[in-house]
């Protein structure tokens with residue numbers, strides 16, 4: 001297997017994403033995670049660009065020991081000096097120095113002739129070599145440059161001391177076959193190419209960044225540059241997690257491996273998404289929320305029979321505990337039966353078919369059907385265990401900015417008796433829940449409480465969602481009312497009733513199966 005180095009530029013090119021501005025602590029936290037992920041080179045920033053970036057690069061270079069830390073510099077001495085100051089205390093300091101080589105950049109942006117450009121690039125590398133043991137040189141916009149000009153300048157910067165040559169597809173212009181042949185051409189025509197590693201750096205303007213990176217690997221490249229979640233300038237960079245998983249999954253084809261710890265993939269992706277504020281689309285390869293989710297009946301049936309029918313990547317590989325079966329409009333009986341089994345429901349064939357029908361009806365109104373929804377359906381279709389529940393009869397709240405909130409509730413117990421209790425709390429909802437708690441037979445732990453209005457007008461209803469733990473089980477509950485507190489009370493009791501219902505339902509089922517066993521024994 002060939003070894004491919006992973007050069008991560010999430011903290012430099014990734015941070016160039018419009019709207020992203022990472023603070024010092026956020027950069028450091030991401031750097032630690034990238035080290036755990038197993039990247040070989042970590043581009044921590046652009047030291048000359050700002051005081052903040054300088055401090056972050058310096059801190060990361062001083063503290064990260066598991067990989068080489070680098071920083072970017074233009075081909076100017078002041079950028080290289082700043083980079084050295086920031087990077088010199090690192091374990092393996094290296095500079096990433098660049099200059100654009102395409103006619104359009106040379107003419108309009110840099111205003112340099114080819115001769116001037118070669119002179120500037122060579123001087124920059126030689127200057128950098130006075131300090132840095134390792135210098136990577138990049139030909140910005142290489143993919144729109146003249147190939148023979150590239151051969152000439154690359155030969156000279158290698159002689160000047162560069163040890164890695166990077167040919168970026170800066171504007172995401174190439175297609176895989178073309179990018180692969182550029183590297184082949186350079187390998188075949190640059191006489192001293194054996195002294196360096198070749199590196200690929202792709203952007204995703206035409207959606208081909210990952211494909212181009214893989215084509216580069218097939219054509220002798222030994223280092224791949226990219227970012228986590230593919231963030232970066234414009235449409236972003238090549239997504240490193242996709243490349244890592246592609247190389248692993250298709251190792252039969254690429255015969256190449258990386259040092260990435262792929263089990264850290266999801267964790268790394270989620271951290272970068274959280275700290276940059278850039279959400280990961282659900283359908284994104286490898287790290288999207290749907291990447292391991294199956295919704296349609298035929299797929300779910302196949303996966304239940306053998307995962308390999310529809311899964312080429314094991315979810316455990318990237319750090320997930322399992323795949324996800326989403327019950328929705330397209331699901332069939334096999335997946336639904338499996339879910340009922342998982343929930344411990346013992347249903348007769350007739351009860352199962354009724355429940356499946358109710359489930360299908362519900363999918364017309366709801367995109368994803370949860371376990372709690374299935375329990376509610378069961379409550380509505382099952383009369384045997386339906387009666388035992390707590391019901392709110394009335395509530396009265398005393399609230400004012402200078403008084404302690406106090407609530408009195410009247411609740412009908414499963415026995416039919418109505419009990420009244422009062423309690424205080426720091427706020428009205430707490431006093432309400434404390435009062436309800438006094439009525440219930442055992443402690444309820446509130447795990448989550450959320451409220452939203454159903455529409456935007458003054459006549460909107462309040463929808464309260466809670467998650468509770470009661471009798472050692474967890475359930476959610478919902479309440480919708482004009483009044484927030486009434487909705488809160490109903491949501492709370494709804495969650496408790498769902499747990500009670502499940503207990504009663506299981507009791508009825510167990511009793512029935514005992515009776516059947518008894519009859520068989522006779």
Ligand SMILES: CC(=O)SCCNC(=O)CCNC(=O)[C@H](O)C(C)(C)COP(=O)(O)OP(=O)(O)OC[C@H]1O[C@@H](n2cnc3c(N)ncnc32)[C@H](O)[C@@H]1OP(=O)(O)O
Pocket residue numbers: 013016046048049050073074075076098099100109110140170233
């Ligand atoms: C493809 C890439 O991702 S390249 C990296 C992009 N990253 C960044 O730009 C990082 C953030 N940038 C910055 O903070 C600023 O642009 C700085 C500090 C780097 C420079 O700021 P300023 O000195 O104000 O220059 P400004 O950004 O306006 O213009 C860039 C200058 O650098 C020159 N330049 C651009 N690339 C290079 C290079 N590789 N080598 C030498 N000079 C270069 C430009 O021609 C221009 O020069 P001019 O002022 O003589 O016309």
Ligand SMILES: CC(C)C(=O)C(=O)O
Pocket residue numbers: 013072098138139140141166168169170171201203
């Ligand atoms: C600075 C270089 C490597 C770059 O980011 C690009 O060309 O895309």
Ligand SMILES: [Mg+2]
Pocket residue numbers: 013168170201203233
């Ligand atoms: Mg780039």
